Every structure is written in C-alpha cells, then in structure tokens.
Amino acid sequence: MLGTIVAHTSAGPVLDDIRNRGKIVIAHRESSIPFSFVDASGKPVGYAVDLCRRVAEAVRIKLGLKALAVEYLKVTPADRIAAVVDRRADLECGSTTNNAERRQKVAFTVPHFVTGARYLVRADSPISELQDFRGKKLVSTTGTTPLKAITIANQERLLGLTVVEAPDHARAVEMVEKGEADGFAMDDVLLYGLRAGRPDPSKLKVVGKFLAVEALAIMLSKDDPEFKVIVDDEMKRLVVSREAYSLYDRWFTTPIPPKNAPLNIPMNYLLKDLWKYPTDWGPG
Numbered sequence: 001m002l003g004t005i006v007a008h009t010s011a012g013p014v015l016d017d018i019r020n021r022g023k024i025v026i027a028h029r030e031s032s033i034p035f036s037f038v039d040a041s042g043k044p045v046g047y048a049v050d051l052c053r054r055v056a057e058a059v060r061i062k063l064g065l066k067a068l069a070v071e072y073l074k075v076t077p078a079d080r081i082a083a084v085v086d087r088r089a090d091l092e093c094g095s096t097t098n099n100a101e102r103r104q105k106v107a108f109t110v111p112h113f114v115t116g117a118r119y120l121v122r123a124d125s126p127i128s129e130l131q132d133f134r135g136k137k138l139v140s141t142t143g144t145t146p147l148k149a150i151t152i153a154n155q156e157r158l159l160g161l162t163v164v165e166a167p168d169h170a171r172a173v174e175m176v177e178k179g180e181a182d183g184f185a186m187d188d189v190l191l192y193g194l195r196a197g198r199p200d201p202s203k204l205k206v207v208g209k210f211l212a213v214e215a216l217a218i219m220l221s222k223d224d225p226e227f228k229v230i231v232d233d234e235m236k237r238l239v240v241s242r243e244a245y246s247l248y249d250r251w252f253t254t255p256i257p258p259k260n261a262p263l264n265i266p267m268n269y270l271l272k273d274l275w276k277y278p279t280d281w282g283p284g
Contacts (some may be wrong), residue, residue: 013179014090016061023069024056027089030074031170033193034251034263035113035216036094044072047251051112051238052093052218058234059227076168077143079104084219091231092219093162095190098282107222110235110278112244114270116210117146118188120176120195128207129181131159139164139172139181146185149211169194176204182205187214189252192265197258208243213270218254232280239278 012018018024029036047239053070060068074085080096083089084106098108119138121127127136130153142165143277154161164181166172175181175193176218184191188206195204220231238244245267250256252265275279 011063012226014087014221014224014227015059015086015230018059018068018090019065020064022065022067023092024059025071025073026052026056027073027075027080027083027092027094027205029064029076029080029094031111031168031194032095032190033197033258034256035190035193037257038074039257041097044074045095045257047247048093048095048112048216048218050090050250051235051244053220053237054243055091055109055231056233058237059230062230077141078167080143080219084221087221090220090227095187095216096219097187097214098217098219098231099145100282102219103222103282105222106219107228107280108217108282109228109280110217110230110239110272111215111217111271111281112235113138113189113216114213114268114274115189115216116213117185118191118210120173120180120184120191120204121187122176122179123203123205125182125207130208130211131157132214133159133161133183135160136182137162137164137180138183138185139166140185141169141172142168144186145214146187146211147249148149150185152246171203173198185211187216187262189265192263196261196263209277213283215274217280217282221249236278239275242277 024126031037034048039045056070073089080092084092138161172184176184191206195201252263
C-alpha cells in the first residue's frame, strides 16, 4: 500500500532531486519493442514505459505533490547505466538485465520479464544452434549481456566466431538481412519484436536454445534506499493486483505499433513463478 512521506522533509538524494525539480526523468529506448520504443510520432511507448508511468505516479503520491511532470531521456545499451549512475535519469525503463555485475553500480526492482538470448537468422539459414555459427559472423548490440555471453562462449567452446558489435538493435537486424552477419544474438523476446517490425517478417526466424536465463527489470540508482522502497512497493502492488498482467497482455498478445500486429508471446512459466512471490531477484 502507498504510505506517505511528509513533503518538505529530507529524503534520499534521488527523491530530493525529483521533488526540487518537480519532475521525474524516465530513460527509454528507441527500438526495444515491445518494452520501450518510440512510435511514429516519436513518443516513448511500451510495456516498461507503462510500468514506469505508474511508478512515477506512486512517487508523486509518496512525496505529497499535486503534480509531477514526466520527462523522457533516450538512451542506448552503451550509455543507459551511466545515465542512471550520473543521475541524468531517475528510472531506466527498457529491457535491461539485472545481474551481479550491474548491481555493483545500480539497483533493480521486481523483474517485468524473464527471457534468454537466442539468435535471429535469415529464414533460409541452416543455422539452428550456437555451434552452427562456428567460423561465421555473429552480431550483438554494444553494452548488452548477450554480447558478453557469446564472447565468453566463443572463447570457452573454441567456436572460432567473428563476434561483431552493432550500435543498436535495428542496425544488427539490418546486418543479418543484408548478409553482413550470419545471425544476431539477443533476448528472444526482443528478436520477435524486431522481426515483427520488419517489412517482411517471413524472411527472418528465431532459433536456438536459451544461452542464459535473464531477468529484465527497471533500473534505478543504488544511492537512495527510500526511492527503491517506493519503486519496489509499486511494482509489487502492480503484480499482486494483476494490473501488471493486464499490461503484459496489452503489449505481448494484442496488436501494437509499429505495424499494429500482435507479438503473440504468452507469459512464460519463469515469470509466472517469479511473480508468485515478487522480489527484486536477479541472476548472479
């Protein structure tokens, strides 16, 4: 339940910043469909963005403010952590994996998705698993956990891959389509979203087993425990009230931009299990 922080008393540094500015800054992504992306008008939309808007309202109520403006900051996989650490953004609302390495710099709230890295290849490709990329080019996006995972797998399994970095997801898909790379390693849910947004989705397919299981969550500063309590409590409320389930259905099972087509990705058992007792859990 939402409690009350008495306005004008000292809070943590993030809450003080939010109150003094009269606004909360939400970092978003450009092409992480359906979590966080921009629509045809350039407006940030998506599953994680909707969750963050509800968190922002909870912060407004907790701080006893009559109004709290929401400002958006576009980030990339390469600069999203710095945006939170440097306090240019109060919340990062995208498709960011909660892991031990990142928790040294930032905090995470209750996961909103559980996924794993797989591979996007051309529809006529014979590739079905990681080992099939032996001696071939595999692209992933700079600053992402799948990039790190395939780099480690390449070294440990002596696969002889040429690992290529792309600046963003859209460029990585383009490289696969143009034959500049044999596949794109990324969280499978993002691959399905990116595929659905292409002019001819039938020319691409998602293959392979999960390279690793990852919990995606809203990222925030680790320097303000009070702020984290508000965010965690609101995320738990959204899960327990089942509002989060409705938001999931909105973005994963019904038609969405940019092509007004559904992704048709029902909630997996991993997320259902985690939401039975929602915590800020993340893999090691």
